[in-house]
Amino acid sequence: MNDSGKSSPKDWLIAIAVTLVVFYMMDQGIMAVQGLPLNFNMSPAQ
Amino acid sequence: MLTRLISRSTTQSRWQTRFWILALLAMLLFFIGNVPDSSSGIGFVDAAHASETVAEEAVELKGAPKLKREDYPQLLGMSSRSIVWVIAQMHLYLAAFVLAVPLFVTVIEWIGVKNRDDRYDDMAHEFMKVSMTAYSLTALFGGTLAFALFLLYPDFMGYMMRVFGGQTLVYAFLFFAESAILYIYYYSWNSLRYGNKKYIHLSLGILLNVVGTTLLFIANAWATFMMAPSGVNEAGAVTGNIWEIMRGPLWNPVNLHRFVANIAFGGAVVGAYAAYKFLSAKSLELKAHYDWMGYTANFIAILAFLPLPFAGYWLMAEVYAYSQQMGITAMGGILAWLFIVQAVLIGTILLAANYYLWSGMSRCDGSERYRYLIKYIAVTLVVCFLIWVTPHTLILTAKETAALGGSHHPMLGPLGIMPAKNIAVNLMLIATFLSFQLYRRSDKEVTVAWAGLGNALLVTIYVVAIANVIFAGIYYGYFTNTVYKVGSSVMQVVSTLIVIIAGVTIDSLMFKGAKTLPSKWGQVSNRAQYALFALPIAFTWLMALMGYVRSSVKTHWHVYTVMKDNSPDNYIPAIGHAGNMMTIATISFVLIVLFIFWIASLSESRQVKPVASA
Known part of the structure; x- marks a missing residue:
């Protein structure tokens, strides 16, 4: 987004870290809820 | 009157x-x-x-007529x-x-x-x-x-x-x-x-x-x-x-x-x-x-x-x-x-809706900041549309089957099954939401102090969600068993929903007190109206x-x-x-x-x- 608010390297680091954690936990959680657990590296645990 | x-x-x-x-x-x-x-x-x-009392009166119950x-x-x-x-x-x-x-x-x-x-x-x-x-x-x-x-x-x-x-x-x-x-x-x-x-x-x-x-x-x-x-x-x-x-x-x-x-x-x-x-x-x-x-x-x-x-x-x-x-x-x-026909019709709807949004961006000079993205959205939509309409099994003559080497095309066959379709549908929806979000941003200049972080967060969410949709579709869809293939489609759906919900929420917070740029209503092209008919x-x-x-x-x-x-x-x-x-x-x-x-x-x-x- 090339808006008036320029993003600093710190902004990017926070954004990337937060988003990756949220999506990683979402993936693990959604599959676990369905009875399809995943390993740490996202491969099927069953 | x-x-x-x-x-x-x-x-x-x-x-x-x-x-x-x-x-x-x-x-x-x-x-x-x-x-x-x-x-x-x-x-x-x-x-x-x-x-x-169904057990006692079962004989007396009147069933559906034959x-x-x-x-x-x-x-x-x-x-x-x-x-x-x-x-x-x-x-x-x-x-x-x-x-x-x-x-x-x-x-x-x-x-x-x-x-x-x-x-x-x-x-x-x-x-x-x-x-x-x-x-x-x-x-x-x-x-x-x-x-x-x-x-x-x-x-x-x-x-x-x-x-x-x-x-x-x-x-x-x-x-x-x-x-x-x-x-x-x-x-x-x-x-x-x-x-x-x-x-x-x-x-x-x-x-x-x-x-x-x-x-x-x-x-x-x-x-x-x-x-x-x-x-x-x-x-x-x-x-x-x-x-x-x-x-x-x-x-x-x-x-x-x-x-x-x-x-x-x-x-x-x-x-x-x-x-x-x-x-x-x-x-x-x-x-x-x-x-x-x-x-x-x-x-x-x-x-x-x-x-x-x-x-x-x-x-x-x-x-x-x-x-x-x-x-x-x-x-x-x-x-x-x-x-497959459904895919063609939904593809038409998404292409028409996106085209209308892109045309509508011309109402506001502020849209100049985002116009370069339209070509990427268009390519994404067209490629995903083509994947979505690719059939799995073709109706072929014996001669055509022999020439093809089977009932499935060696290159396009994998695109005919659900994991490919799921990737295509989710990416089309994300691309359409991006058009929609760019349109909404066209006439606004964000003034909140945390605009930099907000923008970085939005871009990252788009990129990670797209990567997640593609990863889930390819890895679980083609390289794991069926139950994981089916289950991973929920990951894709939620990824798309996160983009939509986060996009609306972050933009709404960022637009508080935003400077509104002038829009020239009524000066949009007639072609945009044809999209509204489509x-x-x-x-x-x-x-x-x-x-x-x-x-x-x-x-x-x-x-x-x-x-x-x-x-x-x-x-x-x-x-x-x-x-x-x-x-x-x-x-x-x-x-x-x-x-x-x-x-x-x-x-x-x-x-x-x-x-x-x-």
Whole structure:
């Protein structure tokens, strides 16, 4: 987004870290809820 | 003008009332003719009683009738199914439209009150004006449908009346209530416009929507009972109360799907009205008004359309859960090819909606900041569209199969299965939301201190969500077992939803106190209006197509596994025939819509009083 608010390297680091954690936990959680657990590296645990 | 309006409304009401009284009488006659005796266990009280004593009275319960070919009356040698098909489809189109419009009209009216902006109020009123003409036609087609069903499928309708009993009268009563509230809501618009009176008017709007949505849910119960009956035993005898009959396994998925789809469809139709008025407007002021109206209608249609595939996904998952055979009939048998046609139609909708948004960005100079992204969105949409329409199994001659080296294309074959389609659909939805978000940002300059972090967060969410959708589709779809393949599609859906929810939330927070850049309403290209016409036509075709699929999965049953269809039409119609029927319904509806637009415009025209000659 090339808006008036320029993003600093710190902004990017926070954004990337937060988003990756949220999506990683979402993936693990959604599959676990369905009875399809995943390993740490996202491969099927069953 | 008021006299003409009242006169028109009186004529509409009169016709509508006549038809509904006749339809109600017909239903009453059948209801009375099928009133259960005390031993049959039918009706509100008796059904509940029957549920408790089913073991003792099982022998006395009356099952669904077993019909023979001669039990089906014929009309002039025509296919009864085809007659009912077209009438039911027309009724459904119009009903979807008139139930949807008040939903978003009440919201627009509320926005007008909140922002103290009369433009919203005027626009909401105009949307309702279009809906009013359609309402009378809905009643006419509803009455005709009732007659056609009772005339051509008397035993089946008798059984349905026996199962649903007094609930059908609740439907009829609600229809009267809907009519009364609708007319009061529309005609009291100007007399309840300001101050506390406006809140009375808004309350009427909410009441209208509660009644309308209840009507929709009741009618859905009839359709879903036919697909997945509940509250009856294997022979079709009623063993549960009316609530157990209504809340079958497919009722809520269909309720959600139709509720959301109706809003998208209603938005698309009023968008076409705005386009029609824009193209015929002579002054820039009128063009500006209808340009804004078209933008709002497109906004409604797309916002409702984005979550629709997920509602459809839930519905199909429930179909599979209820009966794997039914699911396979829908998606793995003769009907599977229709999902390719569905892809073409949805692709048309998304391309048209995106094109409209891109064209609309030209209204504001602030859009220059984002225009470079349009080409990437366009490429994504086209590539995903092509993946979505790639069939898995091709219909080939022996020579073609030999030349291909099998029934599946070596390169394109993998694109024909669900993981590829899931990636394509989710990316198309994300791309469309991006167009939508860029459009909304075009006329704003963010001023909040954390704009940098907000923008970085948005970009990252898009990138990670896209990566997650592609990763889940490829890795679990092609390299793990089937259960993980199916389960990972939920990850994809949630990724897309996160983009939409986070996009709306972050933007809403960032736009607080944002500087608004000027927009040149009314100066959008005519081509953008053609996109607004394309939307309702594609929606109409899509509804006919998926309605055919939904109904056909029952195969040779009136009520699945409970009441056999022994009519001459007790087979899934061939795709070619079905295509013709859908086209007839679509063209007829488009003609009716044009009639509605014309009628709605008539009230604005006024003949100049002739000058008396000397």
